[in-house]
Amino acid sequence: MAIQVERKSARRAIWIGRLTVFWALAVFGKLVYLQVVMHDEYVVIARNQHERTVPVRATRGEIVDRTGHPLALSIRTQSAVINPRRVVDTKFFAGSVAPVLGIPAPEIEAGIEERKLRPAGAPGRSYMVLKRHVSDEEALRLKRQPFPYIEIVHDSRREYPNATLASHVLGSLNREGNGNAGIEQKLNADLKGTPGTMRVLTDSLQERYISWIEKPATEGANLTLTLDSAIQYEAERALAEGVEAAAAKKATVLVMRPEDGAVLALANYPTFDPSEVIPEEPGARKAALHRRLNIAVQEPCEPGSVMKMITVTMGLDTGEYSGNSLINCENGRFPRPGRKPITDLRQGYGTIPLPMVLIKSSNIGVAKVAIDLGPRTLWEYLMKFGMGRKTGIELPGETAGILRRLECQGPNDHWCWGPNSHEYISFGHEIAATAVQLARATAVVANGGYLVEPHLVARKQRPRADGTMEDLPVVREKPKRAIGGDTSIQLRKIMQRVVLEGTGKRAKVAGWSTGGKTGSAEMFVPGQGWVNRHNSSFIGFAPVANPKVVVVVTLNDTPRQGGAAAAPVFAKVASAALRILQVPMDAPETSVPETPEQVIASGPEKVEVLPPDPVTAAEPETPALPSSPLLAGPRAPDFRGLPLVAVLRRSSALGVEVEVVGSGRAQRQNPPPGSVMPAGGRVRVEFAKP
Amino acid sequence: MATFGGLMEWLGAAKAPARREKSDFRLRALPREDILLYVKDIDNTGVERVADTRETLASVGMAGGVIAASVLVIALMLPGTYSLVVSHRIESLKQEREQLVNTLRSVRADRARLESPAQVEHWAGREFVAPAANAVLYAAPGGETVAKLSGGE
Numbered sequence: 001m002a003i004q005v006e007r008k009s010a011r012r013a014i015w016i017g018r019l020t021v022f023w024a025l026a027v028f029g030k031l032v033y034l035q036v037v038m039h040d041e042y043v044v045i046a047r048n049q050h051e052r053t054v055p056v057r058a059t060r061g062e063i064v065d066r067t068g069h070p071l072a073l074s075i076r077t078q079s080a081v082i083n084p085r086r087v088v089d090t091k092f093f094a095g096s097v098a099p100v101l102g103i104p105a106p107e108i109e110a111g112i113e114e115r116k117l118r119p120a121g122a123p124g125r126s127y128m129v130l131k132r133h134v135s136d137e138e139a140l141r142l143k144r145q146p147f148p149y150i151e152i153v154h155d156s157r158r159e160y161p162n163a164t165l166a167s168h169v170l171g172s173l174n175r176e177g178n179g180n181a182g183i184e185q186k187l188n189a190d191l192k193g194t195p196g197t198m199r200v201l202t203d204s205l206q207e208r209y210i211s212w213i214e215k216p217a218t219e220g221a222n223l224t225l226t227l228d229s230a231i232q233y234e235a236e237r238a239l240a241e242g243v244e245a246a247a248a249k250k251a252t253v254l255v256m257r258p259e260d261g262a263v264l265a266l267a268n269y270p271t272f273d274p275s276e277v278i279p280e281e282p283g284a285r286k287a288a289l290h291r292r293l294n295i296a297v298q299e300p301c302e303p304g305s306v307m308k309m310i311t312v313t314m315g316l317d318t319g320e321y322s323g324n325s326l327i328n329c330e331n332g333r334f335p336r337p338g339r340k341p342i343t344d345l346r347q348g349y350g351t352i353p354l355p356m357v358l359i360k361s362s363n364i365g366v367a368k369v370a371i372d373l374g375p376r377t378l379w380e381y382l383m384k385f386g387m388g389r390k391t392g393i394e395l396p397g398e399t400a401g402i403l404r405r406l407e408c409q410g411p412n413d414h415w416c417w418g419p420n421s422h423e424y425i426s427f428g429h430e431i432a433a434t435a436v437q438l439a440r441a442t443a444v445v446a447n448g449g450y451l452v453e454p455h456l457v458a459r460k461q462r463p464r465a466d467g468t469m470e471d472l473p474v475v476r477e478k479p480k481r482a483i484g485g486d487t488s489i490q491l492r493k494i495m496q497r498v499v500l501e502g503t504g505k506r507a508k509v510a511g512w513s514t515g516g517k518t519g520s521a522e523m524f525v526p527g528q529g530w531v532n533r534h535n536s537s538f539i540g541f542a543p544v545a546n547p548k549v550v551v552v553v554t555l556n557d558t559p560r561q562g563g564a565a566a567a568p569v570f571a572k573v574a575s576a577a578l579r580i581l582q583v584p585m586d587a588p589e590t591s592v593p594e595t596p597e598q599v600i601a602s603g604p605e606k607v608e609v610l611p612p613d614p615v616t617a618a619e620p621e622t623p624a625l626p627s628s629p630l631l632a633g634p635r636a637p638d639f640r641g642l643p644l645v646a647v648l649r650r651s652s653a654l655g656v657e658v659e660v661v662g663s664g665r666a667q668r669q670n671p672p673p674g675s676v677m678p679a680g681g682r683v684r685v686e687f688a689k690p
Numbered sequence: 691m692a693t694f695g696g697l698m699e700w701l702g703a704a705k706a707p708a709r710r711e712k713s714d715f716r717l718r719a720l721p722r723e724d725i726l727l728y729v730k731d732i733d734n735t736g737v738e739r740v741a742d743t744r745e746t747l748a749s750v751g752m753a754g755g756v757i758a759a760s761v762l763v764i765a766l767m768l769p770g771t772y773s774l775v776v777s778h779r780i781e782s783l784k785q786e787r788e789q790l791v792n793t794l795r796s797v798r799a800d801r802a803r804l805e806s807p808a809q810v811e812h813w814a815g816r817e818f819v820a821p822a823a824n825a826v827l828y829a830a831p832g833g834e835t836v837a838k839l840s841g842g843e
Contacts, residue, residue: 070802076792159795161802200781209777211784233807 051201053214057154058193061220063170063183065229066264066458072160072170072184072274074220079155080130080142084115086149093147100141101131133157158184160274166232168294169225169266169395169456172274180278181292183223183456185396190460190472193220216465221472224459226262231255234576235265239553242569243269246536248558252295252435253569255577256550258443258541260479261452263393263436264549264577268295297393300401300432301535301556305503306519307428309491309539310441311366312358314381317487320373323494325354327365334364339420342367355494359502361518363427370426378422379406382431384482385441386451392477393436393454402432428519439552442539445495446547449488450479496544506567507540509575511585515547516540516570518562533557538566542574543586549577638673639666639685647685657682664689 034042063072080101087093090112091105098105111128118125132155134142139152158173171182178192179185196217200208239253248269255265272291279285293299315321332348335341344362357365370378382388388403408416417425424430433441436454443452453476460472495515498504503518519537522530537554541547551574553566637656639647643665651658659682667688671677720726803809 069805070798073795073799073802075795075799076788159799161799162806163808165806165808203778207778208781209774211781230807233811 050203051199053197054200056196056198056213056215056217057156058195058217058219060156060158060177060193061191061222061462063191063223063225065166065225065227065232067228068224069229070161071166071225071227071229072158075157075159077133077155077157078139078152079132080134080139081151081153082112082128082130082147082149083126084112084128085126087112087116087147090116096145096147097130097142097150100138100145101134103131158275162229163275164271164273165229165236166227166266167272167274168268168292168296169227169232169263170274171396172272172276172292175277181396182274182294183225183394184274186394187221187223187457190221191223193462194218219463221460221462222469223457224461225456226257226264226458227266227456228264228577228580230580231573231577232265232267234580235573236267236271238569238572238576239267239269241572242553242555242565245568246555246558246560246565248536248555248565250295250299250556251569252552252554253573254296254435254439254552255573256439256443256454256552258446258452258547258550261440261443261454262458263439263454263456264581265573266296266436266456268293294395294397295554295556296435297391297395297398298434299556300399300434300437301554302428302431302521303433303438303537304428304519304521304535304562305361305363306438306517306537306539306562307425307431307433308358308361308366309445309495309517310381310385310387311369311378311426312354312494313385313445313483313487313491314373314377315354315369316490317381317483318373318377321354321369323353323355323490326351327354327357327362327368329357329362329364329368332364334367336420342423355497358494358517359497361498361503366426367423370422375406375417375422378426379417382425384451385444386437387431387433387441389437391434391436391440391454394456398436399434401434401437404430428521435552435554438537438539438554439550442541442550442552444482445488445491446541446550447479447488448485449481449483451482452479453477492541492544492547495540499540503563504538504540504567504570506563507538507570507574509542509571509578509587511587511589512542512574512578512583513544513587514540514542514571514574515544516567518567520561520563523557533559534561534565536560536562536565538562538570540570540574542578543583545586548581548583549574551577636669636671636673636675636677636683639669639683640673642666644687651683659684660687661685662687 057076059076060074062070062074064070090109094105094109094112097103098108101108108130115124115128130150131138134152142150142152156177158177160167160170167182169182171179171184171186173184174180179188184191194217196213196215198211199214200211202208235253235255239251242248243251251269253265253267254263256263270291272288276288278288315325316323328351329344329349331350332344333341334343342364344364349356349360349362349365352360352362352365354365354369356362357369382403388401390398390400392398404421405413405416408414417430421430440452440454444450455476457474460474461469462472464470492515495517496513498517499507499514504516507514507516507518517539519539520534521537523533523535525531535554535556536558537552539550539552541550551570553569553573555565555569558565637650639650639658642650644660644663647658647660647666656677661684664687666685668686670684671681677683
């Protein structure tokens with residue numbers, strides 16, 4: 001009995017042992033199958049679960065002005081997107097999501113339904129942006145919604161913190177984040193950078209715990225522009241005021257440093273907000289695109305009389321003419337057999353020296369210089385001044401202007417100079433130039449005779465991964481000599497006289513000497529012919545001895561001519577630029593416009609000595625002592641007894657500001673004569689009729 | 691406790707004393723139950739415990755080995771675990787850095803907006819008060835001054 005029990009137990013134990021061995025073998029076999037046979041497949045599955053490749057975004061580069069003030073920078077944001085085809089109950093979805101996003105539900109509903117109806121393969125059928133740049137709170141609330149197909153994706157927003165300032169220089173971005181105007185478009189590749197890739201390992205909660213760069217991203221380059229935001233602001237304001245005063249339709253102003261062609265300000269009117277999205281509706285779209293037109297580089301116009309600067313320069317630089325050369329201006333009408341006569345618009349001049357031809361803006365005078373030197377010489381000088389060629393400024397869509405070939409390539413070639421083209425080109429007809437071309441040409445005169453390359457980018461830097469900056473090369477041509485230095489100085493003096501005694505008197509700037517040239521080209525409207533509207537312009541520089549700024553102003557479609565419309569804008573812009581650049585003054589700061597009274601009063605003064613004022617006589621004039629030596633200003637001059645014009649002239653000569661009360665002759669003044677004035681103080685002069 | 695029957699009787703005595711009187715259901719005594727169910731008290735007071743050093747050492751060695759192995763395993767796993775924790779931390783710091791850089795950009799944009807020429811002029815026009823003449827200090831003319839007013843008439 002006991003033996004039987006033992007055998008049974010042993011048999012059972014053997015079976016359990018066998019089963020255990022089989023089970024172990026099965027486990028081992030499965031392990032071998034999983035670990036060896038299916039190794040590669042499961043490795044791939046595991047990697048897909050825990051290891052992912054994610055893109056490393058390249059941040060678009062910043063744009064700052066020459067002082068480091070940000071003009072454009074990018075901020076990373078997130079946007080909410082869906083696949084509209086996965087939305088089952090559109091009404092319910094829209095009603096749930098609308099309060100979170102602050103968008104009307106019908107708008108969301110209509111958008112989804114419209115996309116659902118799009119034909120297969122049509123763009124946007126499976127993708128709809130619910131809202132761009134959602135806040136963290138909005139994103140969190142969206143994630144809590146019972147719609148798993150709402151995705152929060154990375155996005156980026158371009159900020160233009162100065163609103164419309166320098167919008168034509170900066171440009172804007174399209175929906176895809178690529179530049180569609182301005183520097184944003186021209187240097188898109190530099191600014192955008194190249195995205196990279198990164199491998200990340202994630203845990204069971206899909207939170208990454210290890211990442212390594214697979215392909216490094218190339219960050220967008222930061223651009224430091226030559227623009228000065230303060231000068232730019234002043235230029236835009238002066239231009240808007242000038243446009244309003246002159247009833248112009250379009251306008252542009254450009255401020256350039258003559259020695260190297262650095263553009264300090266470039267403004268157009270009308271302007272636009274870079275943040276605004278170009279609308280889809282055709283009419284609004286056309287208007288938006290019109291505002292984005294960069295007139296300074298994309299729209300050439302006939303320069304008119306400003307071209308005379310080049311013709312006179314040609315005469316002097318070739319040595320054929322000097323400052324004393326006399327030119328017969330035919331009393332305002334220069335008839336040629338078989339040709340239309342050339343006339344001077346304002347008044348006729350007889351024989352005048354070459355400088356007066358420019359000062360008085362005589363068409364006949366410059367035409368005679370061009371006729372004398374011939375078309376080839378004029379062509380060569382136009383080339384030397386960069387006419388008919390793109391300047392290479394870092395802005396898109398730059399035009400080369402209009403300058404036809406000197407010689408025709410065949411009998412049917414009409415894009416060439418005619419027999420008398422050089423006569424008309426000499427005073428700015430049959431030729432078209434952009435504002436930036438005119439600025440470059442003016443800079444030749446202002447900088448001693450070198451043709452410079454106008455540019456906006458002062459520096460390019462690319463951020464490295466370690467936080468340092470890598471300087472990128474900015475390739476620029478060296479200035480080329482175009483005219484002699486002596487010619488440049490001669491021209492500057494002549495152009496200063498244009499401002500002092502010629503057509504550009506309104507371009508005077510208090511505190512600095514200026515030189516320039518006005519220009520007016522009558523507009524030809526197809527169907528209407530020549531209309532009494534002009535493209536008015538002014539090119540100039542300041543100070544004359546060593547110009548620090550070149551300013552070009554062009555107002556299109558205005559009834560006023562350059563001297564009346566563009567010169568005042570020049571004065572405002574040049575004054576602001578010189579003040580901001582802290583250029584030392586070289587002229588009296590308190591310049592008073594010449595008036596007929598002043599002209600009369602400029603004769604020998606007969607000052608009637610009045611009896612001393614009882615009030616002032618009673619009070620002994622004790623010169624007030626300044627509280628600090630640093631507060632010492634000039635001593636107050638004695639204006640008593642002088643007429644108004646004499647007071648103004650004297651105060652102007654002394655640089656003392658006066659406050660005028662009443663009319664007649666000066667009776668009393670405060671502070672009294674001889675007292676030390678506080679620096680920057682003014683003298684109150686009370687006038688009374690004797 | 692002498693017999694199994696006695697035990698059962700003792701157990702049943704408390705529960706159904708009345709029935710016990712009515713019907714005798716007690717089990718009969720098992721044959722030789724006094725032998726089978728005899729419990730002998732063992733007195734170990736006279737037993738002397740002999741120290742088994744080998745067994746003790748073996749036990750301690752076993753325990754020590756297990757502990758050492760555990761420590762070794764933990765030590766081996768510790769760097770990996772630590773690096774995992776640190777990796778998590780590094781990743782969270784990376785993301786935090788990205789957020790801070792983005793915030794910095796946003797702040798710079800706000801600052802630039804406030805410092806824009808239009809804004810500066812707006813505030814200057816509203817808030818600027820011309821200082822009194824004696825509150826202004828004028829520096830002596832520098833070398834670059836090209837013109838200055840004479841001190842007297």
